[in-house]
Amino acid sequence: MTDMTETYLVPPTPVPDPLTEAYWRGACDGHLVIQRCSHCSIYQHPPTSRCFLCSSEELDFEAVSGMGRIHSFTITHDARTPAFMARQPYAVVWIELEEQTELYVIANMPETPIDEVQIGRRAEVYFDNIANSVWLPQFRLAGPVEG
């Protein structure tokens, strides 16, 4: 967590469920853990109970590199929850992970100035401790712009 102050407002914390528990546990352990089909090997996120591609129910979780590119983004100036009103303007980014095309994770880039949040830039995961034992995967720029 960056710059915790008394007025820091905690964002809503994720409630893990049977499908997502491995994802959040992975984040707590410092790994970006993505669901992967044991049958056809495709990654999918968010996790589901059946593979979108081959319909297999044999799904596992696997740590990925945490590297990707900004596929798209928005800078929010008008948040709806107090925690984010206190942070606006802030970026929400769609990161396409390098493991697979069209595999996206949504995050913020709290450490990156908002004008540097641009489509195509390389980004890497890190983990932000937002509450007791709750860690959020977040991203920051990785390497030069042209990446």
Next chain:
Amino acid sequence: MSSNTTAIVGVGHSPVFRHDEVRLGTLTIDAATKAIEDAGLTPADIDGVIADPMQPFDGAGAVDGIHFVSPEYVINAMKLDVGWYESTPIVGLARTIIEGSNAVASGNCKAVLVFRSLHNPGGRYGVTAPTTADGMYQFLSPYGLFPPGFFAHLWHRYMSKYGTSREQMAPFIVNNRKNGLLWDHSYWRQHRPEELTVEDYLEARMISTPFGLYDCDLPVQGSGAFVITSGERAKDLPHLPAYIRGWAVPGPIGGWHIWSPLETLQKRATTFATRLLSNADITVDDIDVTNVYDGFSIFVPLWLEAFGFCGEGEAFDFMEPANIAIEGGKFPLNTSGGNLGAGRMHGVPQVMESVLQIMGRSGARQVQRAEVALATAGGQPGSAGGIVFSSTPR
């Protein structure tokens, strides 16, 4: 005309308010009463009711008649003797019209009332302070992702692929407000009859880039209602029927739709649009007036490309006022101003205006020879549903 042909034969709309100055239940009964009268019927003729009671934000409240309105509320208030009613949350107006049409087409209902009522409490819109996030929200709310952020990224991606700018959106927004000022049920017409300029659009505060204030529809409180009956019976009623020529609902998305990047959405929207045109047995060239859902501005160019009005990446050129204006435009677009020109009535401006155009009752907005009208209602392109109305049955 086949025995299962259906048509919309009456429409009604309540006054529209910025907030809940008038109770939603009161507005809904007003709209329903007007729609039934408009159809030349009485409440005793209505034997089916369907509505989507969902409100488009968290924490809208749970009191029937105040925070939302259910079919049960309307049935009880109007003493309707129904053989069928249904609430179908989160499906949007098009899909409730489709279900109402099916109830008539099956022969089990003679006249179905469909309504959509939107609640907007006082205070800042949709502000909540949840401490946890479950289901799909566990991947969204902890990151401060809400509407319109759900959709704003689509335009950034579009910009990066096709090179468009906010300046290129401005003429459409201005034209849309102009149309909205001609729409009797527009919040703007009723309360703030102001034209919008390009400068107004460009200088308005940012909400979620690249969306500024006028890329987002204005939350309002109001209700719109429709009466559907059989094609056979429609011939004897006061207005020219707006026949439900064809409809389609897109299949579910692999994954959660909030995650859909631009490219996925484009594929889905094109598949859906192709199916809708095929179901209605028309081509895009047959469409005389187009009312596509515009809760957020980027939806409009994406719909136009999906239906094939223009090629991929070409919609911003296509949307030039000369091309889409009511007067002189080859492709009159969102002739009631849509949500952006009317307020967040969730598909009512699109569907009701398409019906009125077919009936020849659009007044100053009337398009010459409006024989086929396209309406999509609810959500981003490739979600919710669409209907083709025509002046002759299929």
